Structure formats: structure tokens, C-alpha cells
Amino acid sequence: SQTIHQWPATLVQPVGSPLSLECTVEGTSNPNLYWYRQAAGRGLQLLFYSVGIGQISSEVPQNLSASRPQDRQFILSSKKLLLSDSGFYLCAWSVSGATDTQYFGPGTRLTVL
Amino acid sequence: AQTVTQSQPEMSVQEAETVTLSCTYDTSESDYYLFWYKQPPSRQMILVIRQEAYKQQNATENRFSVNFQKAAKSFSLKISDSQLGDAAMYFCAYPQGGSEKLVFGKGMKLTVNP
Numbered sequence: 001s002q003t004i005h006q007w008p009a010t011l012v013q014p015v016g017s018p019l020s021l022e023c024t025v026e027g028t029s030n031p032n033l034y035w036y037r038q039a040a041g042r043g044l045q046l047l048f049y050s051v052g053i054g055q056i057s058s059e060v061p062q063n064l065s066a067s068r069p070q071d072r073q074f075i076l077s078s079k080k081l082l083l084s085d086s087g088f089y090l091c092a093w094s095v096s097g098a099t100d101t102q103y104f105g106p107g108t109r110l111t112v113l
Numbered sequence: 114a115q116t117v118t119q120s121q122p123e124m125s126v127q128e129a130e131t132v133t134l135s136c137t138y139d140t141s142e143s144d145y146y147l148f149w150y151k152q153p154p155s156r157q158m159i160l161v162i163r164q165e166a167y168k169q170q171n172a173t174e175n176r177f178s179v180n181f182q183k184a185a186k187s188f189s190l191k192i193s194d195s196q197l198g199d200a201a202m203y204f205c206a207y208p209q210g211g212s213e214k215l216v217f218g219k220g221m222k223l224t225v226n227p
Contacts, residue, residue, distance in 0.1 A: 032213050034213075042220075043218060044204070044217045046214055046215070049213060051213065088156055090157075090158060100146075100213075101148065101160055101163055102215055106155070107156050107157060
């Protein structure tokens with residue numbers, strides 16, 4: 001069966017510090033991968049998605065970036081965090097295909113102080 | 114712009130009773146999927162049920178069922194025999210333009226009263 005992992009689970013970082021959140025998927029090959037952000041009390045905002053290694057699509061202009069160094073690894077990064085980057089970050093995967101179900105990881109709670 | 118609307122931000126239901134969560138969407142696609150996700154206090158998004166738009170039959174998963182009205186672009190979720198563990202945020206979603214990207218509604222908070 002497929003599983004998705006995210007770490008860290010919780011992170012507190014000062015403004016201006018770098019960020020690296022990692023997501024890995026097990027039990028499947030060539031998944032579509034997604035990064036979402038959820039601000040407190042709000043819905044999900046798609047940040048990035050990837051349909052293959054090195055293929056990253058950005059949905060929202062910001063100081064965040066994403067990379068996919070391996071087939072089942074998706075990384076969300078920032079060189080300098082802003083207060084507005086605080087939120088809950090969710091990684092998801094789906095089988096390659098246009099309308100397949102997305103399965104979510106446990107998420108990372110990021111607080112920027 | 115394609116949108117998903119959940120008009121009720123909060124609802125409550127008594128344990129063992131039935132509740133219906135509403136969702137409307139706007140798409141020009143003819144073939145697509147629709148999803149309901151649940152987000153409990155742990156905040157992990159969990160798939161509740163999926164509906165294929167080309168299917169006439171409404172999807173059912175145990176106590177969860179949908180009322181899919183394609184012409185009206187309505188996709189409501191019915192929870193029967195509500196349990197305390199059903200308390201969560203519920204999000205309706207569908208793929209934007211038939212793509213890999215899901216568009217989510219703003220969510221609805223369901224409270225289950227004992």
C-alpha cells in the first residue's frame with residue numbers, strides 16, 4: 001500500500017531564516033506530487049505541483065520554491081521566511097492522470113516569528 | 114473562474130442523526146470527478162468519498178453518500194447515523210479544468226453533539 005510522509009511535523013522559525021520541508025511517498029512510482037498551504041481557518045491553496053522529476057509548476061508567486069530531486073521526493077524551500085509564510089503545509093500525491101484522487105500527508109505546522 | 118462554493122461555514126448535528134453538507138461548483142467540463150475530504154483536528158486531509166460525473170448512480174461509502182445533481186452542479190454529502198468522530202472540517206473539491214489540480218471549497222465545520 002502507498003504511504004506519504006512529511007517532516008518535520010512542527011517547525012518554528014525566525015523571520016529571514018531558510019526553510020526546507022520534505023515529503024516522500026512510498027509504494028508507488030511516478031506519482032503526481034503537490035504542495036498546499038492552509039492558513040488558519042481557511043481552505044487549501046495549491047502552491048506547487050509536479051508530474052515528474054525536475055518538473056515543477058508554480059501556482060502562486062511567492063518566496064517559496066519546490067524541487068523534486070527523486071521520483072518520490074518533493075521538497076518545499078525558502079531562502080528567507082516571511083511572517084506571512086506561517087501556516088499548515090500539506091503534501092499530497094496522486095496517480096498520474098488528469099482527475100485522480102489526491103492523498104494527503106499528515107502536514108507540517110510552520111510558525112514564523 | 115472555476116469555483117467551489119460551500120455556503121454553510123458551520124453546522125451541528127446530534128449523534129446518531131443525519132446531516133447534509135452542501136456544495137456547488139462551476140465547471141465547463143463534461144467528465145470529471147468530485148471529492149469530499151474530511152479534516153479532523155489532526156489536520157490531515159482524509160478522502161471521504163468520490164463521485165464520477167459520468168455516472169448516474171450516487172456514490173456511497175458506508176454511512177456517507179452523495180446527492181449529485183449534474184445539471185444543477187450540486188454535490189452534497191449526507192452523513193447518516195452521525196458519530197462523534199465525524200466532527201471535523203469538510204471540504205468539497207474538484208479538478209480544475211480537468212487537470213491535476215484540485216480546487217477546494219472554503220470548508221464547513223461540523224460539530225457532533227452527544
